[in-house]
Amino acid sequence: MKNYPEKSQKKKDSVATDHFDKSTLTANDFELLKAFEKRRSEYDRLLEESNIIYSKKTCPGCGFPTFDQNELFTTCIICLWEGYDSEKNNTYQGPPNYISLIEHRVNVSSFLRSFNQNHEIDGSIDEIMKSIKEFEQGTKSIDRDDFENNLKNILPTKLKEK
Template sequence: MNETEILTAFHLRRAHYDTYLRANDIHLYTCPGCGFPTLPERNRFEICEICDWEDDGEDDHANSMITEVSHPRGGPNGNLSLKDNRINIGRILESHIELKDGEVDFDTASVLKTIEYYQRRKEDISNRMTGDESAQDHIRFEWKEVRNDLLAAMVVPKL
């Protein structure tokens, strides 16, 4: 897929999950970085479980303005623009789709259960951490792999 197709898929995915959340009175929000329903609040610097985007309030209304600025933007997401994050996540999803001969899971109830499962995995790992681990410690790698596994779990085999 080209960048336009990836961004279109992002907007369709996000709209789908937003509609489900509103229709079922679920108090979660879709991440502006990946479009999955991971945020308990918006604009509160929550970090997405799936794409690690820190929600500083940037969204479509600000994206075009920020990408037009010629100097690095900085902030909680460094020099990564929202558009670039969306494209990066789209490319990763695309690779999982090809590997699994699958598709992004649009069963929102299933997606929410999957996210909850991986949140429990991260909590379990966190409970085993002491804070004294080095950057090379196995448990830190395990922690990072949970996010990779969660993103891969957002792709399911085609029916």
């Protein structure tokens, strides 16, 4: 699982539609979408419950707390989702992402599921936010070729104990 889940399902050269057909979602896809919702609501709750105010909100693509408050000018450092008014129209496949938000969530959740087989996020919300800020201010750039490595660069993670 080395390939980045970015824009991998670019639409074919068809002019018929600019929208993802939700009827093609499988049971497995729905499970992955559920995992996304769970991850995001958990981070929303943790952000809200923290005693520190962070100028961040959860990313509509991966659910991690990487997005700036003004999402129009944000690209997620973890899943590379580019902000626009995407939540209302989650089947739209045009620019800037060229993949629908739904497909992107499925892809990212699938990568995270395999990551979670051997790893876990290790830290409180404040440690996670500190780690994200340090990455943003540091010299390491986003590893666009390796989702797992990129995640490890940005978040505090550890190997799961067997």
